[in-house]
Amino acid sequence: MLPARPAICTLAGCARRYSIGFTPAAKMAGSSCASTIPIKSAMSTKRWRRFCTVCAGWESTGTKGQRWGGEFGPYYQSQKGKAYQEAVQVLLDKGLAYYDFATAEETKAERELAEREKRAYVSSRRFMAETAEQKAKFEAEGRTAVVRLKMPREGYCEFTDLIRGPMKFAWAEEQDHVIQRSNGTCLYSLASVVDDRDMRITHVIRAEEHLSNTPRQIFIARGLGIEPPQFAHLPFVAEPGSRNKLSKRKIAQYLKNPDFKRVYEHGRRIADRLGLQVSDETFNPVIVDFYEQVGYLPDAIVNYLLLLGWSLDDKTEFFTRDEMFQHFSLERVVKSAASFDPAKLSAFQEHYMRQLPIEQKVAMVLPYLERAGFHPVPKTVEQIVIAADDRIKTAGDILDYVDFFVADEDLTYDDKAFEKRITKPPQAIALLRKFRDRLAQAEAFDAGSLDKLMHQFVEDEGIKIGEIIHAVRVAVTGKAVGFGLFDALAILGQERCLKRIDQALRRAEGR
RNA sequence: GGCCCCGUCGUCUAGAGGCCUAGGACACGGCCCUUUCAAGGCCGCGACACGGGUUCGAAUCCCGUCGGGGUCACCA
Numbered sequence A: 001m002l003p004a005r006p007a008i009c010t011l012a013g014c015a016r017r018y019s020i021g022f023t024p025a026a027k028m029a030g031s032s033c034a035s036t037i038p039i040k041s042a043m044s045t046k047r048w049r050r051f052c053t054v055c056a057g058w059e060s061t062g063t064k065g066q067r068w069g070g071e072f073g074p075y076y077q078s079q080k081g082k083a084y085q086e087a088v089q090v091l092l093d094k095g096l097a098y099y100d101f102a103t104a105e106e107t108k109a110e111r112e113l114a115e116r117e118k119r120a121y122v123s124s125r126r127f128m129a130e131t132a133e134q135k136a137k138f139e140a141e142g143r144t145a146v147v148r149l150k151m152p153r154e155g156y157c158e159f160t161d162l163i164r165g166p167m168k169f170a171w172a173e174e175q176d177h178v179i180q181r182s183n184g185t186c187l188y189s190l191a192s193v194v195d196d197r198d199m200r201i202t203h204v205i206r207a208e209e210h211l212s213n214t215p216r217q218i219f220i221a222r223g224l225g226i227e228p229p230q231f232a233h234l235p236f237v238a239e240p241g242s243r244n245k246l247s248k249r250k251i252a253q254y255l256k257n258p259d260f261k262r263v264y265e266h267g268r269r270i271a272d273r274l275g276l277q278v279s280d281e282t283f284n285p286v287i288v289d290f291y292e293q294v295g296y297l298p299d300a301i302v303n304y305l306l307l308l309g310w311s312l313d314d315k316t317e318f319f320t321r322d323e324m325f326q327h328f329s330l331e332r333v334v335k336s337a338a339s340f341d342p343a344k345l346s347a348f349q350e351h352y353m354r355q356l357p358i359e360q361k362v363a364m365v366l367p368y369l370e371r372a373g374f375h376p377v378p379k380t381v382e383q384i385v386i387a388a389d390d391r392i393k394t395a396g397d398i399l400d401y402v403d404f405f406v407a408d409e410d411l412t413y414d415d416k417a418f419e420k421r422i423t424k425p426p427q428a429i430a431l432l433r434k435f436r437d438r439l440a441q442a443e444a445f446d447a448g449s450l451d452k453l454m455h456q457f458v459e460d461e462g463i464k465i466g467e468i469i470h471a472v473r474v475a476v477t478g479k480a481v482g483f484g485l486f487d488a489l490a491i492l493g494q495e496r497c498l499k500r501i502d503q504a505l506r507r508a509e510g511r
Numbered sequence B: 001g002g003c004c005c006c007g008u009c010g011u012c013u014a015g016a017g018g019c020c021u022a023g024g025a026c027a028c029g030g031c032c033c034u035u036u037c038a039a040g041g042c043c044g045c046g047a048c049a050c051g052g053g054u055u056c057g058a059a060u061c062c063c064g065u066c067g068g069g070g071u072c073a074c075c076a
Helices: A011-029 A033-039 A045-057 A081-093 A104-116 A132-140 A188-198 A208-223 A248-254 A258-274 A288-294 A298-306 A321-327 A342-355 A358-371 A378-391 A395-404 A415-423 A428-441 A447-461 A466-477 A485-492 A494-508
Strands: A097-100 A146-149 A156-161 A165-170 A178-180 A203-207 A230-234
Touching: A081 A097, A081 A146, A081 A178, A081 A188, A081 A208, A146 A208, A156 A208, A156 A230, A165 A208, A178 A188, A188 A208, A203 A208, A208 A230, A258 A288, A258 A342, A258 A358, A258 A395, A288 A395, A298 A321, A298 A342, A342 A378, A358 A378, A358 A395, A378 A395, A378 A485, A395 A485, A415 A428, A415 A466, A415 A494, A428 A447, A428 A466, A428 A494, A447 A466, A447 A485, A466 A485, A466 A494, A485 A494
Parallel strands: A203 A230
Antiparallel strands: A097 A146, A146 A178, A156 A165
């Protein structure tokens, strides 16, 4: 069944299952992507697929996806109606389910009555039809039926959860859940059991909110003569700074958290420079798409998420995919919910970015420049990437350095910086002019030579380096901040540097 | 409300009765480095929810309290 909503993946849902679920899945199945499908349940296949695809390398969401095929299809619940109905019939034949001819209002009334009388609601089964005659009688009244499970009213359902250990639920607490709607279609709890059987699911690894519907699934499985799969219920991911389940709808509230806000606004700046249309549906730090758009590394995200609720020991933090597969175990999953910490995710991102070879960084960053409307030569980009070093924390950060690509006459100046470093200091303009002349005479224009030239200039003038260097920076880059000035000058080249300094001098003199 | 789950620094966690004056990471604060911004180095701050047991000894075991969360659909 395709989810009604578009391909959105929250960190709360798919991400957790990816980093935690995918890992043992791949481990147990002994292979990668293709095996993730049979190991999970069929629900929200599309979202799951989206996340896997994204985290496998931010590839486009190929819907053709041969990789998603497999021998136990079909994988869409919309194509499996017949299999579900057959299962319902088996349950009916065995007396483990029944036709319920009660109307929605009648059921609701019973439930409300129980609530008023402060007792647990148990279906009266007043409109239960187990024989053809009963069925005919209700139908004659013009009633339609749903199929409900006929849950045991005594005893316990016991099973072992791979994360939580032995579980014991009283059958009497279970409702007679609907498994087939009056229109003949089936519900999740029935469908997922059938899917799990058809797809040879051995381990169901899912969020803890499903813990309480496990007994009914075990009931259905046994009724169908299926050995129930092993269950592992993961705690959910909580909101930053609270224990509530993370939700993509609460972005406005999360924005009050300074760390969350920082991550969001950083992404927002990049999106704005790209002219991206942003919507809360996808441009939201709670959703993986956000990180893809801003240019995060999948490895960083997966590694961060892996540690959100699991650890190997008291010190190991960084894992390659292979190491994850090798070391992961459900037994070490933490039982309590873990809050999403955007600041720590950023720290992982910075770490992985620092590890990235230059060529890969360049390749990662180029599409951002192109999307922002620049057509830079890769060599220059490489120089910038090297000079900027770890200042580029996500691929989108390259946009902090577009000043190198804009035409000299289009360079914009930060007014405050210009004022502080050029207009205001009494000697600044004169010094800048002198330095400009030195630059004009420079024979070598590499960073090392420029460094020497600057120091010679400072010595000759008897000034402190701070009196000139900032003025030069603002004159050639327009900004007060950036990477090493000599790298910046070298990348721009002599001609452009002179042009920009002249331009700044004219601007300072109000011409 | 019934049922269920959970409770160690702000956050993620290590901890299976003595190795714990509770370890690591992120964040935070300070210092150093420095042409700005980053980064880096060093130092620091900082927790066993509470109350009873059991024990020579408890963060670890038991009971209770409190707190947080999940779930109770013809959603998935």
